Amino acid sequence: MDRRTLLAAGTGAAATAAWLATAETGQAAVSTTRAAVGRSLAGVGLASAGRGPADADWAALDRGLGGGLIRPGEANWSTARQLYNTRFDTLRPAAVAYIANNADVAECLAFARRHKVPVSIRNGGHSYAGYSSGNGRLVIDVSKLGRITSGSTATIGAGAKLIDVYNRLGAHGRTVPGGSCPTVGITGLTLGGGHGVVSRAYGLTCDSLVGATLVTADGRTLRCDKDEHSDLFWALRGAGNGNFGVVTELRFRTHKTPDAAGAYLSWPWSKAAKVIRAWQEWGPGQPDEIWSAAHLSAAAGGTPRITVSAFSIGSYSGLKNAVDRLIDRVGAPATTASVRRRAYRDAMNMYAGCADYSNEQCHLPGATPGRRAGGKLARETYTARSDFYDRSLSAAGIRVLIDRTERFSRSGGRGAGSIQLTALGGAINRVPTGATSFVHRDSRVLAQYLTSYPANSSGSTQTAWLDDLHGAMRRHSSGAAYQNYTDARLGDWRRAYYGTAADRLTRLKKKYDPERLFDFPQAL
Numbered sequence: 001m002d003r004r005t006l007l008a009a010g011t012g013a014a015a016t017a018a019w020l021a022t023a024e025t026g027q028a029a030v031s032t033t034r035a036a037v038g039r040s041l042a043g044v045g046l047a048s049a050g051r052g053p054a055d056a057d058w059a060a061l062d063r064g065l066g067g068g069l070i071r072p073g074e075a076n077w078s079t080a081r082q083l084y085n086t087r088f089d090t091l092r093p094a095a096v097a098y099i100a101n102n103a104d105v106a107e108c109l110a111f112a113r114r115h116k117v118p119v120s121i122r123n124g125g126h127s128y129a130g131y132s133s134g135n136g137r138l139v140i141d142v143s144k145l146g147r148i149t150s151g152s153t154a155t156i157g158a159g160a161k162l163i164d165v166y167n168r169l170g171a172h173g174r175t176v177p178g179g180s181c182p183t184v185g186i187t188g189l190t191l192g193g194g195h196g197v198v199s200r201a202y203g204l205t206c207d208s209l210v211g212a213t214l215v216t217a218d219g220r221t222l223r224c225d226k227d228e229h230s231d232l233f234w235a236l237r238g239a240g241n242g243n244f245g246v247v248t249e250l251r252f253r254t255h256k257t258p259d260a261a262g263a264y265l266s267w268p269w270s271k272a273a274k275v276i277r278a279w280q281e282w283g284p285g286q287p288d289e290i291w292s293a294a295h296l297s298a299a300a301g302g303t304p305r306i307t308v309s310a311f312s313i314g315s316y317s318g319l320k321n322a323v324d325r326l327i328d329r330v331g332a333p334a335t336t337a338s339v340r341r342r343a344y345r346d347a348m349n350m351y352a353g354c355a356d357y358s359n360e361q362c363h364l365p366g367a368t369p370g371r372r373a374g375g376k377l378a379r380e381t382y383t384a385r386s387d388f389y390d391r392s393l394s395a396a397g398i399r400v401l402i403d404r405t406e407r408f409s410r411s412g413g414r415g416a417g418s419i420q421l422t423a424l425g426g427a428i429n430r431v432p433t434g435a436t437s438f439v440h441r442d443s444r445v446l447a448q449y450l451t452s453y454p455a456n457s458s459g460s461t462q463t464a465w466l467d468d469l470h471g472a473m474r475r476h477s478s479g480a481a482y483q484n485y486t487d488a489r490l491g492d493w494r495r496a497y498y499g500t501a502a503d504r505l506t507r508l509k510k511k512y513d514p515e516r517l518f519d520f521p522q523a524l
Contacts, residue, residue, distance in 0.1 A: 123185025238438025
């Protein structure tokens with residue numbers, strides 16, 4: 001499983017390609033490559049009625065911003081316009097504004113209203129559908145707002161990246177539950193839910209959110225929490241980024257960072273059905289402190305793999321005993337079975353692929369905000385889709401997963417295909433369905449299907465495999481999808497992402513953004 005699996009990840013976020021497995025065995029993370037740009041943003045361009053602002057207008061905006069503006073042709077533009085996923089490299093925004101404070105946001109929004117320029121909001125740039133950019137758009141980038149304070153309550157600037165959150169809070173023995181991709185932005189992760197290896201113990205990232213500050217479409221700065229603008233606070237915990245305003249600050253209830261343990265198991269592919277059958281009963285039923293995921297993966301021309309990764313903030317012996325029970329339930333000995341003690345902060349760096357890197361190195365390289373001159377990480381390429389399973393898969397459902405994994409290995413293409421099944425339950429499911437706008441509180445498993453492919457290919461073979469897999473699993477899933485794994489090809493996305501919360505969210509959209517300044521293909 002690669003780091004994107006724990007996004008939300010982000011915005012996020014974000015996918016699977018044997019990362020936890022390779023992390024536990026000390027191997028290098030599987031890197032992904034380029035894919036074709038999705039069409040959903042290709043036609044979302046600058047001021048459809050008119051030619052848009054003149055150069056003098058952009059220059060005036062630049063002078064009015066404390067954080068600065070970068071436009072095409074200027075220094076650092078080639079990196080400023082990039083998202084994390086290289087398949088969106090053909091998108092051409094009109095400008096990127098780097099925000100230094102709330103007044104900068106209000107200035108950008110006033111400019112957008114005046115000149116009818118569409119806007120996108122960006123932190124880590126991990127949107128699976130590329131919605132944090134777009135042709136002709138003004139990208140409002142909050143990366144400069146990276147201040148982090150620690151304590152029982154942490155105040156975190158909207159531009160903070162996940163690796164910085166873990167390391168700065170961890171230095172004081174505190175944490176917030178989150179994903180594992182180090183360059184994911186805290187805002188996108190939180191606003192769409194936020195799954196990670198301590199979610200069953202501490203809940204989703206959004207479940208630890210106690211307040212937020214944002215600038216709305218009319219330029220107002222609002223603080224919201226359970227007492228002030230409580231309707232907006234409800235919406236921000238699950239409705240995703242970019243629907244109601246530009247979030248500039250988040251406030252979290254933090255948790256202690258206990259010592260931890262990690263486990264990694266693998267079986268011969270011939271035992272895959274037994275492993276899935278056993279794990280889907282074992283994983284969601286474990287004590288809250290034990291998280292786990294089952295992972296099916298294949299490379300074209302290779303033998304598929306079946307692995308299980310687990311992480312616990314309980315005792316080492318407790319995790320070891322739980323792993324032994326899983327092996328007994330499978331009824332076949334594991335080829336590999338390891339359980340290791342981990343300091344919590346070290347474990348987060350390991351899952352980020354940064355065990356051997358400094359915090360400076362665990363970033364994308366570059367001179368623009370959000371990047372580091374000494375960064376050593378590389379961007380990746382992937383396309384992913386998701387499902388929630390509300391009950392255990394039948395034998396037929398398990399056969400679909402195995403058959404489609406084997407099909408990828410026989411496809412003759414290049415790249416990789418993977419299926420990540422993450423155990424839910426615990427603290428995630430004890431939150432009432434209507435308490436936040438994240439409604440997926442009754443599911444047992446979150447499934448992410450992912451494919452990666454080389455830069456010089458169209459990815460059509462791999463994407464066709466992904467769509468076939470997703471379609472074949474529809475009858476076995478709940479019909480819901482994870483909003484942080486944004487899926488531009490999803491049909492009834494309102495119901496899939498938001499379920500019973502969709503109507504209320506739509507009303508709040510009209511209240512806080514009646515002119516739809518914040519608009520994109522899957523905006524409420």
